[in-house]
Amino acid sequence: MPELICSNLTKTYGKGMKALDKVSFSIPALGIFALIGRTGAGKTTLTRILATELMPTSGAASINGIDVVNNAGRLRDMIAVLPQESRAVAWLTPRQTIITYLMYRGVGFSEAKKKADSALRKTDMDRFANTLNEKLSGGQKRKILVATVLASGAPIIFVDEPTTGLDPISRAELWEAFKMLKKDHFVFLTTHYLEEAERLADRVGILHEGKLMALGTLDEIRKLVKYQYSIRILGKKDGIKVKEGKKTLGEDGYLQIMTTEKEADALSRRFIKGKIRFSINPVSLEDIFYSIVKKPIREEEGNGKQEEW
Amino acid sequence: MGKSVLSQINASILINAIYAMQGYPAMLISNLLSPISIIIIVTFASHGSLLGEAVSGGLITAFVGGGLSLQADLAHLKNDFKLQDMVVSSPTSAGVYLFGMAISELIFQIPSIITLLALAFFFVHATLFAAAEVFAVLVLLYAFSIVLGFFLSTVSSDILQSWAFIGILSILLTTIPPVYYPINYIPMPWRYIAYISPTTYAAGIVQVSLGYLPPSQSNIALDWAVLIALCIILFVIAVKKNRWRDV
Structure with missing residues (x-):
């Protein structure tokens, strides 16, 4: 080859x-x-x-x-x-x-x-x-x-x-x-x-x-990144609990949650129930790139614990 | 794919001469006027007595000018269009690219050379031997200016820098040296400054050969030796220091 x-x-x-x-x-x-x-x-x-x-x-x-x-x-x-x-x-x-x-x-x-x-x-x-x-x-x-x-x-x-x-x-x-x-x-x-x-x-x-x-x-x-899904919500949302994943408030004003498939599924259900508008996608190259080369403005790691934000 | 060196040479001629002439015919007029303008000044200032010297000087300027133009053209194609990068990564070698570009400059100079040769035919009375000697000097000068132009183009990073090189070289190669008049018109000790330039030696050979300067005023053998030595030195420097493939 x-x-x-x-x-x-x-x-x-x-x-x-x-x-x-x-x-x-x-x-x-x-x-x-x-x-x-x-x-x-x-x-x-x-x-x-x-x-x-x-x-x-x-x-x-x-x-x-x-x-x-x-x-x-x-x-x-x-x-x-x-x-x-x-x-x-x-x-x-x-x-x-x-x-x-x-x-x-x-x-x-x-x-x-x-x-x-x-x-x-x-x-x-x-x-x-x-x-x-x-x-x-x-x-x-x-x-x-x-x-x-x-x-x-x-x-x-x-x-x-x-x-x-x-x-x-x-x-x-x-x-x-x-x-x-x-x-x-x-x-x-x-x-x-x-x-x-x-x-x-x-x-x-x-x-x-x-x-x-x-x-x-x-x-x-x-597969190099820990989380396979990306959820994006416009604005800082209080009270969103993430058991497993990483939350980032980007410069563009979006809250991004990178998480596992199971957690993404659970969060999606909660957002639909709570009438919160969101988008969900597999992690993009952009997500991966930033996770490798650039520190986001603000980031918190879930570490499997529930957290308030 | 069968490589054809002739095609590679023709590519440079098409880009830098034929298509450029079609696109920008004003450049032909500019090339033509450059040596003729000084011939007019020298002829009028000398009441016509230096017309022959001025015409032979115009030929020297036209051939040296080819190299100066080449320097700017190559730098423009390299820095502004990235053509040289595309060619470096192609089967064309530096030598073939340079040869093609050198021919393209000569083609661009044809109207100017024909006009000057026509003037020479009427106002310069050369023997066959003198004409051959002048031709040899012009070929050597052209090779010198082409190698110098190529070397400078590879180290030039911007067209502004190329223009600066042209300004400096024009003074060194055609203004300071006594190209349009005999060297004995320059008073001592200023004459020594003129000897910095290789065109002083070229003009010396041409002027003696055409009978404008008595042989006692110039050592022809020394002039040839210096001219050839300068060409060889420049060629070696250019081959060693030029940046075809960047380092």
């Missing part, structure tokens, strides 16, 4: 700033892997090392058995990269953007033209094929770059925060494009939009301050 392996990967920039700290993991190079983390977590550094753009300070990494550091030339035939904050070159059209990128990959002009037209059709961008990139919307420009890496035919694609700054509709359009890529590519995606990872990823890694905090499928990640 194709595999991405990182072993003690460390990157230290000037003045001793450690961007990656002995990151080790191994994942199947299939489907979409989403690396999530806050700004400055080290996501781009890890992506750039794996995409052969940046040398690590120490450690090793390989994709499908090909060493990222020592065999970059061979790997570059198999990868395509959509860097963070990349933009389609202003004075090119989408067709020219794809054609020239394919030519950099060694494809002849005529063949590149055919592939470009095919990629534009697949991403529903063919109607803009001859419009200057500078005249396209932000979402369309990003979509052109996705079409560009799609056209490359590279089986491994790195996309670094591709939807940052896009409106929800453009973002949803790009998600569709990624779902298309997922069918026959390995996509290494970094994002700080947890919803994006939740919707697209087969596997997720959580990176925080250069360290890998969690890794696995969404189900496996959910």
Whole structure:
């Protein structure tokens, strides 16, 4: 099975700033892997090392058995990269953007033209094929770059925060494009939009301050947290007793109770009876992320005892 | 997938010359005017006596300007569009990318070079040997400026920094050196400052070769040696210090 392996990967920039700290993991190079983390977590550094753009300070990494550091030339035939904050070159059209990128990959002009037209059709961008990139919307420009890496035919694609700054509709359009890529590519995606990872990823890694905090499928990640359900109620509610679980009053004014399935069931019945409006869901990636990397504003642990709040 | 180096070179030419010319034709006019404007000033100020020197200086400026433009273009494509990151992760090597970009700058300079060659045809009377020597100097200068431009582009983090590099290099390579007039027009001891620049040596060779400067005023062998040595030193520094794959 194709595999991405990182072993003690460390990157230290000037003045001793450690961007990656002995990151080790191994994942199947299939489907979409989403690396999530806050700004400055080290996501781009890890992506750039794996995409052969940046040398690590120490450690090793390989994709499908090909060493990222020592065999970059061979790997570059198999990868395509959509860097963070990349933009389609202003004075090119989408067709020219794809054609020239394919030519950099060694494809002849005529063949590149055919592939470009095919990629534009697949991403529903063919109607803009001859419009200057500078005249396209932000979402369309990003979509052109996705079409560009799609056209490359590279089986491994790195996309670094591709939807940052896009409106929800453009973002949803790009998600569709990624779902298309997922069918026959390995996509290494970094994002700080947890919803994006939740919707697209087969596997997720959580990176925080250069360290890998969690890794696995969404189900496996959910098991890392003690409580499997999340109940949300608007406002501070007095008198809600939780036998087993964690209560958090978030910045958004919602009271969140993370609890077991049994306790969630009991609380739901009580809320319905007491006509308290609430929502109940399995814990989201956002819940998990915050429980791993961020201390909530206020939190209390049930510890199996009844408590008043 | 069969790699074609020719395709990779053509990709740079399309992006940085052909499509750029289509998109922004004003840049062609700007390129053309840059050397011609100084030719006009020098010719008028010298009552026409330095027209030949000015035209040969214009050719030197046009070829050095290719490298300066390359520096800004590469930095723009790298920092603002992240094109270089996409290319680094592709099968294209640094050398092939640079070669393609160097050709693209030459293509961009074609209108300017044709105009200057037309002026040279009428106002510079060169022997075949002199023309060959001038051509060799221009090729060497172009290689020098391209390598310098590539090196600076890889360390430039913003287009503002690139503009600053252009300003500094323009002064060092085309203003301080006696490119548009003979070196004996610069009084001592200021002449020593001019020797900082490699274009002083290039202009010395060209001016002696075309008969604008008596051989006694310039040591041609030394000029060639310094010019070639500077090119080699810069090439070695650029190869060792450039950041194609970041560290």
